[in-house]
Amino acid sequence: MDRFQLLSVLDQVRAGALSPADAALQIGDLPYAEVAHAVGSSVIDHHRELRTGIPELVFGAGKTAEQIVAALRELVRVSGAGLATRVDPIKAAAVRVLAPEVTVHELARIVTLGTPAARSWCARIAVVCAGTSDLPVAEEAALVAESLGAQVVRISDVGVAGLHRLLARLTDIRSAGVVIAVAGMEAALPSVLGGLIDCPLIAVPTSVGYGVSVDGLVALGAMLTSCAPGITVVNIDNGVGAAVAAVKIARLAVRS
Amino acid sequence: MDRFQLLSVLDQVRAGALSPADAALQIGDLPYAEVAHAVGSSVIDHHRELRTGIPELVFGAGKTAEQIVAALRELVRVSGAGLATRVDPIKAAAVRVLAPEVTVHELARIVTLGTPAARSWCARIAVVCAGTSDLPVAEEAALVAESLGAQVVRISDVGVAGLHRLLARLTDIRSAGVVIAVAGMEAALPSVLGGLIDCPLIAVPTSVGYGVSVDGLVALGAMLTSCAPGITVVNIDNGVGAAVAAVKIARLAVRS
Amino acid sequence: MDRFQLLSVLDQVRAGALSPADAALQIGDLPYAEVAHAVGSSVIDHHRELRTGIPELVFGAGKTAEQIVAALRELVRVSGAGLATRVDPIKAAAVRVLAPEVTVHELARIVTLGTPAARSWCARIAVVCAGTSDLPVAEEAALVAESLGAQVVRISDVGVAGLHRLLARLTDIRSAGVVIAVAGMEAALPSVLGGLIDCPLIAVPTSVGYGVSVDGLVALGAMLTSCAPGITVVNIDNGVGAAVAAVKIARLAVRS
Amino acid sequence: MDRFQLLSVLDQVRAGALSPADAALQIGDLPYAEVAHAVGSSVIDHHRELRTGIPELVFGAGKTAEQIVAALRELVRVSGAGLATRVDPIKAAAVRVLAPEVTVHELARIVTLGTPAARSWCARIAVVCAGTSDLPVAEEAALVAESLGAQVVRISDVGVAGLHRLLARLTDIRSAGVVIAVAGMEAALPSVLGGLIDCPLIAVPTSVGYGVSVDGLVALGAMLTSCAPGITVVNIDNGVGAAVAAVKIARLAVRS
Amino acid sequence: MDRFQLLSVLDQVRAGALSPADAALQIGDLPYAEVAHAVGSSVIDHHRELRTGIPELVFGAGKTAEQIVAALRELVRVSGAGLATRVDPIKAAAVRVLAPEVTVHELARIVTLGTPAARSWCARIAVVCAGTSDLPVAEEAALVAESLGAQVVRISDVGVAGLHRLLARLTDIRSAGVVIAVAGMEAALPSVLGGLIDCPLIAVPTSVGYGVSVDGLVALGAMLTSCAPGITVVNIDNGVGAAVAAVKIARLAVRS
Amino acid sequence: MDRFQLLSVLDQVRAGALSPADAALQIGDLPYAEVAHAVGSSVIDHHRELRTGIPELVFGAGKTAEQIVAALRELVRVSGAGLATRVDPIKAAAVRVLAPEVTVHELARIVTLGTPAARSWCARIAVVCAGTSDLPVAEEAALVAESLGAQVVRISDVGVAGLHRLLARLTDIRSAGVVIAVAGMEAALPSVLGGLIDCPLIAVPTSVGYGVSVDGLVALGAMLTSCAPGITVVNIDNGVGAAVAAVKIARLAVRS
Amino acid sequence: MDRFQLLSVLDQVRAGALSPADAALQIGDLPYAEVAHAVGSSVIDHHRELRTGIPELVFGAGKTAEQIVAALRELVRVSGAGLATRVDPIKAAAVRVLAPEVTVHELARIVTLGTPAARSWCARIAVVCAGTSDLPVAEEAALVAESLGAQVVRISDVGVAGLHRLLARLTDIRSAGVVIAVAGMEAALPSVLGGLIDCPLIAVPTSVGYGVSVDGLVALGAMLTSCAPGITVVNIDNGVGAAVAAVKIARLAVRS
Amino acid sequence: MDRFQLLSVLDQVRAGALSPADAALQIGDLPYAEVAHAVGSSVIDHHRELRTGIPELVFGAGKTAEQIVAALRELVRVSGAGLATRVDPIKAAAVRVLAPEVTVHELARIVTLGTPAARSWCARIAVVCAGTSDLPVAEEAALVAESLGAQVVRISDVGVAGLHRLLARLTDIRSAGVVIAVAGMEAALPSVLGGLIDCPLIAVPTSVGYGVSVDGLVALGAMLTSCAPGITVVNIDNGVGAAVAAVKIARLAVRS
Secondary structure: OOHHHHHHHHHHHHOOOOOHHHHHHHHHHOOOOOOEEEEOOEEEEOOHHHHHOOOOOEEHHHOOHHHHHHHHHHHHHHHOEEEEEOOOHHHHHHHHHHOOOOEEEOOOOEEEEEOOOOOOOOOOEEEEEOOHHHHHHHHHHHHHHHHOOOOEEEEOOOOHHHHHHHHHOHHHHHOOOEEEEEEOOOOOHHHHHHOOOOOOEEEEEOOOOOHHHOOOHHHHHHHHOOOOOOEEEOOOOOHHHHHHHHHHHHOOEOOO | OOHHHHHHHHHHHHOOOOOHHHHHHHHHHHHHOOOEEEEOOEEEEOOHHHHHOOOOOEEHHHOOHHHHHHHHHHHHHHHOEEEEEOOOHHHHHHHHHHOOOOEEEOOOOEEEEEOOOOOOOOOOEEEEEOOHHHHHHHHHHHHHHHHOOOOEEEEOOOOHHHHHHHHHOHHHHHOOOEEEEEEOOOOOHHHHHHOOOOOOEEEEEOOOOOHHHOOOHHHHHHHHOOOOOOOEEOOOOOHHHHHHHHHHHHOOEOOO | OOHHHHHHHHHHHHOOOOOHHHHHHHHHHHHHOOOEEEEOOEEEEOOHHHHHOOOOOEEHHHOOHHHHHHHHHHHHHHHOEEEEEOOOHHHHHHHHHHOOOOEEEOOOOEEEEEOOOOOOOOOOEEEEEOOHHHHHHHHHHHHHHHHOOOOEEEEOOOOHHHHHHHHHOHHHHHOOOEEEEEEOOOOOHHHHHHOOOOOOEEEEEOOOOOHHHOOOHHHHHHHHOOOOOOOEEOOOOOHHHHHHHHHHHHOOEOOO | OOHHHHHHHHHHHHOOOOOHHHHHHHHHHHHHOOOEEEEOOEEEEOOHHHHHOOOOOEEHHHOOHHHHHHHHHHHHHHHOEEEEEOOOHHHHHHHHHHOOOOEEEOOOOEEEEEOOOOOOOOOOEEEEEOOHHHHHHHHHHHHHHHHOOOOEEEEOOOOHHHHHHHHHOHHHHHOOOEEEEEEOOOOOHHHHHHOOOOOOEEEEEOOOOOHHHOOOHHHHHHHHOOOOOOEEEOOOOOHHHHHHHHHHHHOOEOOO | OOHHHHHHHHHHHHOOOOOHHHHHHHHHHHHHOOOEEEEOOEEEEOOHHHHHOOOOOEEHHHOOHHHHHHHHHHHHHHHOEEEEEOOOHHHHHHHHHHOOOOEEEOOOOEEEEEOOOOOOOOOOEEEEEOOHHHHHHHHHHHHHHHHOOOOEEEEOOOOHHHHHHHHHOHHHHHOOOEEEEEEOOOOOHHHHHHOOOOOOEEEEEOOOOOHHHOOOHHHHHHHHOOOOOOEEEOOOOOHHHHHHHHHHHHOOEOOO | OOHHHHHHHHHHHHOOOOOHHHHHHHHHHHHHOOOEEEEOOEEEEOOHHHHHOOOOOEEHHHOOHHHHHHHHHHHHHHHOEEEEEOOOHHHHHHHHHHOOOOEEEOOOOEEEEEOOOOOOOOOOEEEEEOOHHHHHHHHHHHHHHHHOOOOEEEEOOOOHHHHHHHHHOHHHHHOOOEEEEEEOOOOOHHHHHHOOOOOOEEEEEOOOOOHHHOOOHHHHHHHHOOOOOOEEEOOOOOHHHHHHHHHHHHOOEOOO | OOHHHHHHHHHHHHOOOOOHHHHHHHHHHOOOOOOEEEEOOEEEEOOHHHHHOOOOOEEHHHOOHHHHHHHHHHHHHHHOEEEEEOOOHHHHHHHHHHOOOOEEEOOOOEEEEEOOOOOOOOOOEEEEEOOHHHHHHHHHHHHHHHHOOOOEEEEOOOOHHHHHHHHHOHHHHHOOOEEEEEEOOOOOHHHHHHOOOOOOEEEEEOOOOOHHHOOOHHHHHHHHOOOOOOOEEOOOOOHHHHHHHHHHHHOOEOOO | OOHHHHHHHHHHHHOOOOOHHHHHHHHHHHHHOOOEEEEOOEEEEOOHHHHHOOOOOEEHHHOOHHHHHHHHHHHHHHHOEEEEEOOOHHHHHHHHHHOOOOEEEOOOOEEEEEOOOOOOOOOOEEEEEOOHHHHHHHHHHHHHHHHOOOOEEEEOOOOHHHHHHHHHOHHHHHOOOEEEEEEOOOOOHHHHHHOOOOOOEEEEEOOOOOHHHOOOHHHHHHHHOOOOOOEEEOOOOOHHHHHHHHHHHHOOEOOO
8 A cells, every 4th residue: 555545545534435443444454455365375475566576486496386386377367477486397397287388498497377568678688607507597597587578698608717708708798787697616707707897797606516616605605705896696596586686777777 | 909999000000100010019918008007016907997887996904004095096196086995993093194185984994085086877875774783884885885976875773673663764765776785693684675675685794793693694694595586695794895786786777 | 209209218118118228229210210111212201291391202203104103102002192293205104004093294294193181271372484385394383382282373474575464464473472483594584573572482494495595504593693682593494392492481371 | 553543543534633644644654753762873762662572772792882871871761771781891891981870790791770660570580500601691691681570590500510410409490480591512401401390491502612612503503402392592692682582481470 | 564573584684595685675565565455446454453453344335235245255254254334225135135144234234244253351331322313323333342342231212301211221331341422413411421420431423313413513513512521522423433442442441 | 819820910911911800800809719619508618728738528417418428529520539527327328328439437437439639748647545435536537637648557545544555555656747646534645645755746535424524525624734735635526627737737747 | 329328328217317307308419418619600529530530620711810729729628639721821820829839831721739649540641742733732631641640651743744753653652551642734643543553542633723724623524534443532622631531541451 | 764775784784794683773763863853842854855855844823933943043054944934023023033144024924044955947936816915825935936946926916807917917927837826705816817828727715805705715615616627726825835836846847
């Protein structure tokens, strides 16, 4: 309930069209009434996009195929489209059996249903990826950004051990309004990139590697301590978070 | 050396105005020539703002008062202003002895010299701070953002243990184009804020606390794993990094 | 053997009804005699409820189906009811084959046998859960609390990213004498809740998440360092421990 | 603003005594008005006791002597008493210079001002301490509990390496409604105690020790994984948190 | 080659019975000649018992069934008996197919072949175990100690949460010359035991538990920081190491 | 493009044989043109050996059998040979189905295709291995070194618990120009070796062990803190890295 | 109170010489009566040597000079001698002012008072030390062992980087009944020693080093994972614990 | 004693010039005789250079000024020169008072005495340093390498955030036979460098930074997991170790 709705309720009270008791009920309860729609044991927050600009995305890792399908259908029912992340191949197959109309994006481990509504213009986002093992996380970021209305340019396999590959793609990268850099192991890519571009740069550490880097903590630490100032970081393997942040930023950009 | 400069060199070669050997020297060396100016044992990268949009900032923690003064003066000489961070009170006093014209910002542990050049317009930045112990980091972020041309609104002591304090300031926070949230201990502030606003949100963990939170790792972890998607994070106590990222984002915003 | 029993033994010695040697045996051994009853390789401590107010609960994780059934039957034999936790689906199926009369609670991974004796009155316990992935731990806490005689109110999916959902349920939560808050990831729920209620609050971190939160250590750390004073914490995923602590507290409450 | 206040505002609107616009302002803003009173750079939340049952306590570690005195005086002005924790000897001396009327509790590192108001009855709290090095934390817990109206019994130096010392004090411990157990190093005290008593038990790990126990993490881990179910734990060295939790519990107890 | 053998070689040189070159060869090489006998890709060190008092034990975890059988047979060939640890059930079945004459100890995950030679007298060893989940490690220690000639008394399920169970078995424990205490989770058993007995006490942490104790590090830390001085510790789950240490100690004991 | 090629391009410009625009294209793009050849989603850097002296090696852990075969064939096409590491038995079988002409090295988990070109002379490399469980890592190092043109001497099972075994092989070890020492658990081998030899020594920690050593961090830490100065270390289980470093060093050696 | 004393009390009851009430008092309280003697805020457990064979030792780190002196004097009063550990130079000076008759052992940071009583025979203990920086811990172990009646042989600076130094002292080391090995950094000494001797070996990690070894965790880990079986370990820098364990073992040895 | 010396002793025995007993003494003891010369509580190993090619270097961190001076003088007495590392300014001043003829290298925290002997030729070593805060570690490496006879080229302030600075110095770096790369924070320098040069590359992490990088573990981890194969790593801040390794490698190089 925003201030406009509140004034309208108060006007009805002054006009006698609404009793104070009923108004109290509406004022106290309306902001939360009907917001949530139970789907199995989860709850869909249809007002989230109104508050935060981003619709609810289904995190598939802790859910059954049935729960994922129910959540996606509820999202489609209200907004026309739904997207679930972290759906592994076996679960994706089960989802497809329950809902043959879904689209499964294997590399990104994403399942989508319906067609996203057109969203407000936003600047181009570059998803830059250090190695081929980092591709699933990069693709998760790219697909989520596209589902939120962004145009995405994908640039892969530009790790710093072959610096020429990165330098050769700089023009493409500089054409974007926001850059997402995805890297595992020692994650030097954002540091090098951060010294070469002037737009916002979001770094995503991945859990690619072995030995001391097996869980992505070294990549996370390296990104947080980059000598190139102004790089921001999300959780390990969190392509979704990077995409959401990038879209929020890209929407600020002046169209030119 | 951009493509335009390169063509100009080649034209001179064709015209015989430049020997191939001299051209080779320029092509090989020009992009890096004269870029660095040695100040004592450190090197000032005057081209950084051209490449990344942000001038070099002096990290004072590992430098002597003499080195800080020399670096600030070199920055002032070329660009009119310099700013050094992490200058503790004793070192700040020594800096003031050497350069009485500096301004010392005690809370933020920042020393500035000269007047920053006017910079391109950028949206307002809100620096939101959970507790009074987090203020030095918040103020570091605020001052750096201001030195880079941003208008900053400071909102302090709005930790989630007294939720009403945060909700009372939401209108102020929502008026900004970018929000920096500074919090230590369990750092719940960004999660709550992330569910209430729609602009980009940068979280800064602080090393405030004791026991398991003494070094800020819990706050960092909490911010990285926030259930509110799209929050990005910088290193512990890294007010500078948050400010630089926020300014880069705020510059994208449409003036309205 | 309490002081009353000791005096009785000594009186018998003075009366010559008991030899000093036999008395020594009783005094030395009685407090522990017959306390333990071997069930396969484990030992059931039937006196535990007398000492601590809580009967022995079977921790199923390190036991075979046979051992679990034997332990439950021994508990039923003496006290009428038994409860085993951490029984995964496959083991639960095996338990049901051996003892078809058991009740299996799938979500909570709990198996029960018999009917718990009526226990002393205790105040209502609210089990508040941040996300749907945290439900198994929350349900473990709820079922154990109920088996110990508590009335439980379950409140789910009230994570702080949608603050309105939590605020809408505050009246229900405040109606309880003790609150258990279950949350994974950054676990901001107890901090927000702790600033809004005045009854004892027990926080249970869960191992829900990925990246830096994969094992629940961030949630644990966040709960321990909450800025809301007076929150107490149990081990990661330890719904049982939270329930036992809550019941001990709720028994203290004045019926009103 | 509770439902009663809301109805009153709405009645005034219906009566024409209040314009809808002014009512909207009150409804939106009133709940947070006048709650906070700024004292220098910190903010005192005088409504905290109304919401949570516990008044604001001043955490002295990150504050100057001036800030501590100002905060204590503001608390005394409104509620008659103030208490600051983590005030080391040098800072305490400075506080005493500024406010000679304070009482300094050296062992507990606590400074108090004024006389706490009488508070509602609560059951006796036993503060049990494993070793002499743990005494500062235990005393912090004891003094805070007393300031909140509890009667405290202190039992010290009953570590499990001399089990007889603990068993000799069991009657005293069992006389309490709630027990706080303070221990460092391997922190076995709560486990032993947890098997012997039936009232709520709060464990406080301390940072006492060296080698692998230097920072209290082993003690914390041992308390969280105790084989005695139902022990709850607070942050390392957090005597205040244990006291607040214990008082909240003890207030529930039936007077008998 | 000891000094006696060396003098004998030198005597032969003086007598001309051995050339200096051949003597040099013997002096340089003899100490290592024939010590190792290759069995497939592993090497059996038959001289280990001569040097250290303990024969080589086969660590089965990183070996195939074929390698284990070959190693056991080589040990039997020379010394009459062989013992392999960390042989899981599937590997044990494969071993039994290859060598039907082996004895498989399921609980302890041990496979033996042949009959150990009689060894020098040693004092009785008590293996005390906190919980039933710790039994595999305790049994590994007991069986290895027995294979090395020790008489072992097994005492199980005497965790400190039911202190009476431990106190009831103190006489048995005190009858031993050396005590091995096996415990997981918070591992308070050695601390309590260490204050009650006067013989050497070796503590073995186990990886039993969940949450913060899942890998045994809390148990290890608790044992290392025990307030009962003089407890020594081995690696997590290292029943073999505890047994070897205990036997070395027990051999020192005076028979009485 | 080296300076020689650059001068040649500039000469053509002066001679009018090349337009400035075409020259700019060559100068800007040539160093990176045609360097990469896409193989499925990965990219082969054929210029790597020119820059770093070592050809691209295929890291098989994050790749499918199809990707591995395609990468190997591309490497064979250009340079005559390809080598993939971290190919587990199941994936190796799949690779063999796709490309029956590959050679599978089971112990080392390596697959090779084609015949490596003769490379420049390099000194002998000794691969010294502490225990049989460390052999896969040692063999990975040995095979990679051989594929890069080195002569390798393998010395196994010379852990320091049987010091005579190591001392007996010292002559062999000293005959090498570079030594690679592979060890897990406490990894004392490099420290002992480092005090006995004068050539460069590269230490490889392995993840062999259990308890505190399960992931190789203890071995890594021990190697980094060796009291024998001048030992350098690679990542846990990184046989490839050790081999590459050793070959680069061995190529420096004077043939004698 | 042992069984003999208990029978005696019961006999007095039967004989009417003791009332049942008084007997109850004695039986219930005697084992703990008068055991503790308060010295300031610490408690001296004079019965500890009776129970565990080792008298109470004063841990000086958390005590004031006054507390240390009082504790030592109380120990001297009853048993003739007292020993305090971890007394740094400044505190030792203060102790000497208060009690000029103390003996200060600077290197070991130990202060002693009085003359220890003769104790039962025990075998010789060798304290073997890897580097000169480890000497304070080694000397603490040696002095404590001597104060408990052991004859100690000190062997220093025999780190494995100079293996000949260790081998040259093997005869001395083998002459002991028990060996304590003290080492920091990578702590390879116990592994090498463990393969060369047959008596019990206790390893003490020290916090000597920098980088990854700064706090002794690498040394601790290396000792726990030694490939030489049967080594037991104490906490980092815990010379006292090693000495107590060694003396308990050495007392078992047959005099020969 | 090498084989040549052994044959000489045996020849004397055969010739009757030496008794077998005396020969036994020499053979058994000679290798260790006179090797060590005690200087106060430390021991100088004059034979180390013979065995390992590198003389003993004095690690000053755990030594007094007196001990450092004594060790340096003993080294000068035998070999003409001595070098001590980790000598902080206060200790260096004390050393200079005791031995005015020392040379103090402030930045590198090194003290030298005497003139190193000429050593065998070795290739040039490049010490490349990422930031000015890393200079002390870089300078320690450079000075130690020079003291061991190497020619060193120092290249500073070439962190990857200003990539042009590094590329501008590539020719200098490529002129070296071995490269040492020193970097703190995210330590991306070695990864970038490793893809550009073909000589051996040793990486030294430094403890420069704050937040997650305060102790150098991120830099260490990043270097160990570099995507550029063949980089080897030493302990954090271990300039000495890198220098020793580099010199051993550079001595192998062919003079050209």
